[in-house]
Amino acid sequence: MHRRSLAGSLVAAALAVGLVVVPQSAQSAPRGNAREERVKVQAEQAKVASQINTNKASKEEIDEAIQALNDNLRSQEAALARVQEEVAQAKKDIADAEAAIKRLEEEVATLKAEIKRRAVHSYVSPPTDSALSVLETNDFVSASSRKFYLELRFQDDADVADRLDGALNDLDFQREKAEEARKTAEAKEKEQAERTDAVRAAKDAQQKLADKLQATINQQIERSVQLAATDRKLAKQIADEQAALVARLAAQQAMQRKAQADAAAQAAAQQSANQNPDGGESKPLPPVSGPTGGGTGTGGIPLCNAAGITLNCAIATQATNMLNAARADGVALSGSGYRDPSRQIELRQAHCGSSYYAIYQMSPSACRPPTARPGQSQHEIGLAIDFSNCSSRGTACYRWLAANAASYGFYNLPSESWHWSTSGS
Known part of the structure; x- marks a missing residue:
């Protein structure tokens, strides 16, 4: 209904x-x-x-x-x-007609000149079919040939006249055709x-x-982030719905904002270059600066750069605070956050297979490594981080996050030690 x-x-x-x-x-x-x-x-x-x-x-x-x-x-x-x-x-019809008009006008001028020349020549030296002209030769056969030639001359003149009439008719037709084509072009x-x-x-x-x-x-x-501390289930539901909306809008955004998609891909490449695999504990590290604007992602997601990690601006400050707290404890956290829906599809192809079923329907747990379906990843709305130095629960990265991340609004997806989001999904 x-x-x-x-x-x-x-x-x-x-x-x-x-x-x-x-x-x-x-x-x-x-x-x-x-x-x-x-x-x-x-x-x-x-x-x-x-x-x-x-x-x-x-x-x-x-x-x-x-x-x-x-x-x-x-x-x-x-x-x-x-x-x-x-x-x-x-x-094209106009151009063809105009070309034909030009050609026909030249032909008409030539034919008229030829007819005039022949008329003058005929007046000065008129053809004759008299017995005298035939008797001028001593050879009857030769006289017959000359008569035939004279007949051809008369026939040629008639042909020239016919050709002139035809050319004039064609010229009128092409002029009408050109005018009709101009009217058609104007209307079209x-x-x-x-x-x-x-x-x-x-x-x-x-x-x-x-x-x-x-x-x-x-x-x-924004509502999902605010609810995360009190109602994670509802926060997850809202976030999932928005991820699905982003996926639905991705195709339309791709057509209208290709430049933005290119910029997002460039930002993702730069983001990868900023990742640091070193997660060992050491002396306190200097704090990183606050988040800065990073443009807009697919679906209008406002993006900010939080110490090299591109995230939804709604959580950029809390993420920066968490990264600084970790650095103060000697743990350098790095990783990737926002992921364009097209990139999510690429990951599904790489981790799950290239068929439609593998990309859009296969269970995330059936992929290696597990990978969310397009439209169901918190990365697509910038609310999740994959930490590059949290490959297992034994790393300093994971241990620190397990002890402290919740106080900054980040929760772990149990099946992936490196994946942390505002809803734990």
């Missing part, structure tokens, strides 16, 4: 609102044009989808909204691509502008939903 609420209302509400940006060409399309009707309906569905209340919507409704917006963008881009091809074809360029606006509106609708999802995710993560 809940799934039906959004799907059933997408068309009805859109038709009631009537505020969708749809090209005039699509609005006025014949009823039989199923493709144009589909584009129009998808635009209407996307308009409603962009208005969804992400704070109250179910996962299924959010999935449907994202899908509606993605479908709309694809259909609008496809429609734009089609009209761009039609514009290009119309311009107008439609192209409308389609371009429709694509822009589709992207804006995607961004509107993405912004709302980002705000919801950030609010709920």
